[in-house]
Amino acid sequence: MTKKLALLLIAFLLSPILQADDQYPDWSVSGFGSFGYVGTDTNSLGFIRNRTQTKSATKSGKGGGGVTTDSRLGIQLDVDFSDSLHTTVQWIARDHAGDFFEQNLELAFISWRPAYDLDIRAGRLALDTFLISDHRNVGFSYPWMRPPHDFYTNISAYHFDGADIAKQFSLDSGYLTVKAFAGYGMNHFSVGLGVFDMDMPMTGISLAYETDNWLTKAVYNYQHFDTEIPNEPLLGLINSPQLNAVMPGLSGLAPHVSLKDTNLHYMSLGTRYDDAVWLMHAEISYLESDTSLIGDVLSGYMSVGRRFSDVTLYSVYGIAHGFHRHVDVPTPVVADPALLGVQSLLDVAVNNNTPKQQSFSLGARWDVHPKIALKTQWVHYWFEENGAAYWRHLDDTIKPNQVNVWSFGVDFIF
Amino acid sequence: MFGLLVWTSYFKPMKFITLSLLLLFTSPLLADIVVIGNLQNSNPVMSARDVQEIYMGRKRALADNAIAYPIDNSDLRKEFYRYLTHRPIAQINAYWARLKFSGHRAPPEILLDTKGIISKVKANKNAIAYINDQYVEESEVRILFVIKESDEPYQN
Numbered sequence: 001m002t003k004k005l006a007l008l009l010i011a012f013l014l015s016p017i018l019q020a021d022d023q024y025p026d027w028s029v030s031g032f033g034s035f036g037y038v039g040t041d042t043n044s045l046g047f048i049r050n051r052t053q054t055k056s057a058t059k060s061g062k063g064g065g066g067v068t069t070d071s072r073l074g075i076q077l078d079v080d081f082s083d084s085l086h087t088t089v090q091w092i093a094r095d096h097a098g099d100f101f102e103q104n105l106e107l108a109f110i111s112w113r114p115a116y117d118l119d120i121r122a123g124r125l126a127l128d129t130f131l132i133s134d135h136r137n138v139g140f141s142y143p144w145m146r147p148p149h150d151f152y153t154n155i156s157a158y159h160f161d162g163a164d165i166a167k168q169f170s171l172d173s174g175y176l177t178v179k180a181f182a183g184y185g186m187n188h189f190s191v192g193l194g195v196f197d198m199d200m201p202m203t204g205i206s207l208a209y210e211t212d213n214w215l216t217k218a219v220y221n222y223q224h225f226d227t228e229i230p231n232e233p234l235l236g237l238i239n240s241p242q243l244n245a246v247m248p249g250l251s252g253l254a255p256h257v258s259l260k261d262t263n264l265h266y267m268s269l270g271t272r273y274d275d276a277v278w279l280m281h282a283e284i285s286y287l288e289s290d291t292s293l294i295g296d297v298l299s300g301y302m303s304v305g306r307r308f309s310d311v312t313l314y315s316v317y318g319i320a321h322g323f324h325r326h327v328d329v330p331t332p333v334v335a336d337p338a339l340l341g342v343q344s345l346l347d348v349a350v351n352n353n354t355p356k357q358q359s360f361s362l363g364a365r366w367d368v369h370p371k372i373a374l375k376t377q378w379v380h381y382w383f384e385e386n387g388a389a390y391w392r393h394l395d396d397t398i399k400p401n402q403v404n405v406w407s408f409g410v411d412f413i414f
Numbered sequence: 415m416f417g418l419l420v421w422t423s424y425f426k427p428m429k430f431i432t433l434s435l436l437l438l439f440t441s442p443l444l445a446d447i448v449v450i451g452n453l454q455n456s457n458p459v460m461s462a463r464d465v466q467e468i469y470m471g472r473k474r475a476l477a478d479n480a481i482a483y484p485i486d487n488s489d490l491r492k493e494f495y496r497y498l499t500h501r502p503i504a505q506i507n508a509y510w511a512r513l514k515f516s517g518h519r520a521p522p523e524i525l526l527d528t529k530g531i532i533s534k535v536k537a538n539k540n541a542i543a544y545i546n547d548q549y550v551e552e553s554e555v556r557i558l559f560v561i562k563e564s565d566e567p568y569q570n
Contacts, residue, residue: 023538032515076515083481083540088517107517116475116482126516134516141512168474173570175472210472212570276500310504367504413511 026080033073034139036375036409039065042400046392049146051156051189052103053095056392057405068095070145070409072137074106084113092137097195098188106137106159122163128181129204129221130155131270131283139411143279143314143365145377146407148301150318150359151283153390157223160185160202174211180204185223192349192393194230201226204266213275221266228260229293234349237342246339247330255291256327256350262290279305279312295324295354303361310368316361316379322354322389348396356387376408446547447490447497449559450532454539456480460558462568466498468542470509471519476540484522485531485543491524494544497567 038057040047046056049069057069072094079087090107097103109123126134133155136147146152162183169176182203189196204221234257237243237250244250270283284300298321305314327350332339363377381388381403388399449465451457456478457464467473468482476482487494495506510521525531528549535541535555542558550557 030514032511074515078514078520080520083483086520090515090517109517111517113481116479121517128516132512134518135512138511138515141508141515212466276505310502367502370503370507373504373508413507 024081028078029075030078030414031073031075032138032140032411032413034071034137034409034411035067036070036139036145036407037065037067038069038145038405038407041404044393044395044398044400045388045403046394047403047405048153048390048392049149050153051191052097052158052187054097054190055095056394058392058394065407070139070407074137076107086111086113094137096188097190098197103188117168119166119168120163121165124159124161125164125181125183126159127155127157127185128164128179128206129219129266130268130285131215131217131272131281138413139375139409140371140373140413142281143305143312143375144303144316144361144363145375145409148283148303148316148318148359148361149379149381149390150320150355150357151285151299151301154287154297154299154320154355156189157185157187157198157200159187162202171209174209174214177206177208177210179206179208181206191229193233196229197227199226200224214271214273216269216271218269219266221264221268223264223266225259225262225264228258231257234346237346243339243342246334246336247332247343249330250346253327253329253346253350256293259291259293262294264289264294277307279303279307279314292324292327292350293353295322297322297355299355310366312365312367314361314363314365316363317359318361319358320355320390322356322387324351324354327351348393352386352393353389354387355389356384357390358382371414372410372412374408374410377406379405381405446563447494447544447561448547448550448557449542449544449561450535450550450555451542451558452535452539453554453556455542455556455558457558460542462498462559463570465542465559466568466570469495469498469522471513471521480540483538483541485534485541486522486524487528487531487544488524488526489528490544490546494561497561497565500567 038047040058042058046058048056055068057066072092074090074092076088076090087110088107092104092106094104105124107124107126109121109125111119111121113119128134132142132147135141136152160183164179164181166177166179185200185202187198189198200223202221202223204219206217206219208217235254238253239251265288266285268285273280281303287297289295299319301316301318303314303316305312329343329347332343359379359381361377361379366374368374383401449460456476469484474481492503495501495503513519514521528545531543531545532555535543
């Protein structure tokens, strides 16, 4: 698939050059970056930006913080072959599970604009399912240290290989863009059992209405899991005849540790207001899942900011609430400590994947230069029982119900 | 007479030179800004809203549905966007960072010198740009919109 993509790109890259006029090809190199430090006051939960990250800011038993979570550097090549044909390639150095070069290739597409109001793109595209899902890495473009955790940690796929078509309509005092997209996502995630090589066909449609100060977007996105999470160790336990003899009904847990051939349906509505002084973001999403391993999740956030010259002060409230039905793990017929340990392990595996968290943030952004912003943010999280599903579980013997996260950093573009 | 005495008592050569230099270097900011297009541009004139929407990437087409090619002037960018959008350049850069690095739309090309801008507008039928009014030759380019030095920032 990757080779086909590369050949497609080369073919497109070469053909227009042969017929280029004086102005074209016109190319440019630009980029963006963030360097940040994030710290927490817990030793048992590891803070991550999303599930693609291999390292959490908290280290087991050490607490403290780290610079990996909020740091990244992106570089982008844009080439115009004509006023309607264009290509973009973007690569980002960041902490990402799986192949470092392939997974961090964020964009690699050809776009064709046959008419001023019609865009067709093919290649590797950013996931445009939510208000800021396609520019999550570009910290300079938003006020926070990172996209709201309660909402965006669960949106782990950054990109997919496929195509989209967008038609723009002039409507009243704004512009309505209707977009349809389809493709195949190949994203690697870091899960408790190892790296999940997730292949998933996906499709969706979005409506975005934009005026001077407002952008409102509604999206439906369907995804299907073609591959399985690395659940062999769990299945080995669940299907063990010896264990089933002492834990009757254990094999019935198998569907609860599987993702393959299940579906996800994302429905989201978001809006952003920015009048140069006041800044507001609000977004709500419902994720419907076939599998109890993910479960249905309702999430949302609201952020309000006020600019005072070059400084923006903001607050964010966020919530993620999963609707997971508790799965009973069979109790061993013999109260053997080893068997009780297996029961506890399986209970964590099938019942600790549902988020039940809320957060409140206060933060500031200071534009010290037209292309450089300094930021800081404090976040307080509340968890319901077993609700810290968006965190790495470093020590399950301690389950805090509140955690503070503080961070500071710099975002820039060039 | 009294005024002259006051003036001479306040006159300081260094202050005068400093002020003169300041005026010299800021003089482009004190003139009118004109939005120009190619002589074949399909828009006879443009409104402030047209210019704003093209430069913010929302409106893409000229009157004949050709794709507009906006050009930024690095010397006048701050005043131009302050007039059109009330926003400082950091906000404009953040706005375009979102669109550019998500692969949606490219920001206007930023050019450094007025001669280069005029050449580009003359060479591209769909180009629009903005320059200081003192550099405009109406035989070379078409004036589409004028931002007067005294104009208040545009309100939608």
